[in-house]
Amino acid sequence: MDTQLKLLGKDAPPSEPIRHLKASVDPSTLHHRQLLDGTFWQRIPAYRQIDEATFLDHTWQAKNTITNPQKLLAAVQDLVPQSFYDDVEQGFRHSPMSIRVSPYLLSLIDWQHAYTDPLRRQFVPVASRLLPDHPKLTLDSLHEQADAPVPGLTHRYPDKALFLALDTCPVYCRFCTRSYAVGVDTDEVEKVSLKATEDRWERAFTYIRERPELEDIVVSGGDSYQLKARQITLIGNRLLELPNIRRIRFATKGPAVMPMKLITDHEWLDALTSVVDRGRKLHKEVVLHTHFNHPNEITAITKRALDGVFERGIITRNQCVLQRGVNDSIATMQLLVKRLGHCQVHPYYVYVHDLVKGVEDLRTTLQTALDIEKAVRGTTAGFHTPTFVVDAPGGGGKRVAHSFEHYDRTTGISVFAAPSVKPGYFLYFDPVDTLAPEIQAKWKVPAERDQMVEEAIAAAKAAQQASAKASSVR
Ligand SMILES: *Cc1c(COP(=O)(O)O)cnc(C)c1O
Ligand code: SF4
Numbered sequence: 326m327d328t329q330l331k332l333l334g335k336d337a338p339p340s341e342p343i344r345h346l347k348a349s350v351d352p353s354t355l356h357h358r359q360l361l362d363g364t365f366w367q368r369i370p371a372y373r374q375i376d377e378a379t380f381l382d383h384t385w386q387a388k389n390t391i392t393n394p395q396k397l398l399a400a401v402q403d404l405v406p407q408s409f410y411d412d413v414e415q416g417f418r419h420s421p422m423s424i425r426v427s428p429y430l431l432s433l434i435d436w437q438h439a440y441t442d443p444l445r446r447q448f449v450p451v452a453s454r455l456l457p458d459h460p461k462l463t464l465d466s467l468h469e470q471a472d473a474p475v476p477g478l479t480h481r482y483p484d485k486a487l488f489l490a491l492d493t494c495p496v497y498c499r500f501c502t503r504s505y506a507v508g509v510d511t512d513e514v515e516k517v518s519l520k521a522t523e524d525r526w527e528r529a530f531t532y533i534r535e536r537p538e539l540e541d542i543v544v545s546g547g548d549s550y551q552l553k554a555r556q557i558t559l560i561g562n563r564l565l566e567l568p569n570i571r572r573i574r575f576a577t578k579g580p581a582v583m584p585m586k587l588i589t590d591h592e593w594l595d596a597l598t599s600v601v602d603r604g605r606k607l608h609k610e611v612v613l614h615t616h617f618n619h620p621n622e623i624t625a626i627t628k629r630a631l632d633g634v635f636e637r638g639i640i641t642r643n644q645c646v647l648q649r650g651v652n653d654s655i656a657t658m659q660l661l662v663k664r665l666g667h668c669q670v671h672p673y674y675v676y677v678h679d680l681v682k683g684v685e686d687l688r689t690t691l692q693t694a695l696d697i698e699k700a701v702r703g704t705t706a707g708f709h710t711p712t713f714v715v716d717a718p719g720g721g722g723k724r725v726a727h728s729f730e731h732y733d734r735t736t737g738i739s740v741f742a743a744p745s746v747k748p749g750y751f752l753y754f755d756p757v758d759t760l761a762p763e764i765q766a767k768w769k770v771p772a773e774r775d776q777m778v779e780e781a782i783a784a785a786k787a788a789q790q791a792s793a794k795a796s797s798v799r
Contacts, residue, residue, distance in 0.1 A: 561600030
């Protein structure tokens with residue numbers, strides 16, 4: 326046979342071995358398919374006797390949720406030294422967020438390495454690792470309240486709105502963007518109240534009905550997991566019945582922090598499924614948006630839970646927050662993206678960490694986002710490739726991380742424009758501790774700060790004018 330043809334594998338008899346063009350992959354390196362299974366929670370002293378049926382019971386999870394340092398000590402006991410508990414105690418005192426950690430999450434933390442564990446970092450504050458806030462930080466940095474015509478309804482973009490149905494979650498995340506409202510008051514912050522009251526909801530529905538341009542509602546909070554089954558049905562139906570509404574997303578961190586609810590709270594999942602099914606008949610899309618940040622959050626329990634969601638024909642997308650020491654490495658983000666894909670969850674966004682009070686230790690630079698996005702793109706399906714975005718402080722909304730008008734890596738200032746959302750410039754600031762010592766010194770002086778910001782905006786204007794001249798887009 327012609328050797329050339331043989332090389333191409335053409336005309337070879339079926340019995341002949343396939344000539345592989347790429348080195349073969351050792352299946353044991355496909356870590357995204359290797360999910361933690363078994364009774365892993367029994368590593369925690371307080372859960373040594375807890376059997377699977379109990380651990381999978383969502384009411385047991387809710388009842389045994391850790392809400393203060395004393396409860397943490399009672400659960401984790403001697404896995405960490407007393408000095409760690411003292412550090413946590415101090416951490417709470419300075420935290421703008423309440424604490425709430427499910428037994429499931431607690432069991433996934435490697436307490437031997439409590440300081441570096443990526444899940445501990447997200448949910449349990451320790452005073453010794455805190456950094457001072459950025460001088461440009463404000464509590465509602467996204468201007469969600471300023472853009473709210475009705476309390477708890479933020480209408481920023483032309484055709485979509487964010488409906489904060491309630492202000493509680495199954496866990497509280499240190500990095501929460503809505504620490505202005507979510508959770509109970511802390512020593513640091515007195516919260517805006519967004520209770521799950523039907524009167525407030527009715528005003529939101531009325532507003533939505535009166536805005537023909539609105540087509541897309543994000544139901545969030547707080548967290549849709551905390552809504553009762555009948556509340557899911559009520560909100561879902563009221564929105565589906567509005568002729569202008571074409572898309573609804575129920576946002577919940579639940580699958581990442583308490584996946585067993587999807588296995589054992591039949592009433593809740595049935596309610597969501599009915600809204601999705603009714604929406605489908607009305608040619609309206611109803612989907613689930615969730616929030617996984619680290620591959621360790623995805624276990625065999627998660628897979629089982631999400632398999633059930635998928636079998637019901639419910640589409641799930643993920644929004645992730647990029648955090649220092651949590652998921653700011655290429656390998657971690659690639660693994661997260663592949664593991665989500667394995668569970669049929671579409672990685673939708675990776676947010677560059679918002680400017681949030683009390684969590685400067687979790688923020689990364691914009692450059693980190695750019696580097697990770699470059700390495701993630703190309704590893705899997707395009708529709709499983711998240712878009713890296715900056716939710717521009719000041720109400721500019723989400724901007725693709727790459728789309729800055731100007732980015733000064735020395736001062737850590739990036740400048741964005743959002744022509745279809747709001748006029749003006751929107752600035753993002755890299756954490757000060759990542760900058761050179763002489764620049765850190767400048768950030769301490771108000772006049773120097775103002776000058777750095779002015780220079781960045783001037784550079785952005787100049788860059789925009791230059792590209793407008795070169796462009797033919799009008
Ligand atoms: C994120 C967000 C939305 C939804 O935006 P998408 O880019 O479509 O996911 C809507 N309203 C507000 C205020 C938001 O912050
Ligand atoms: S689940 Fe979402 S809304 Fe609730 S605390 Fe975490 S980030 Fe905030």
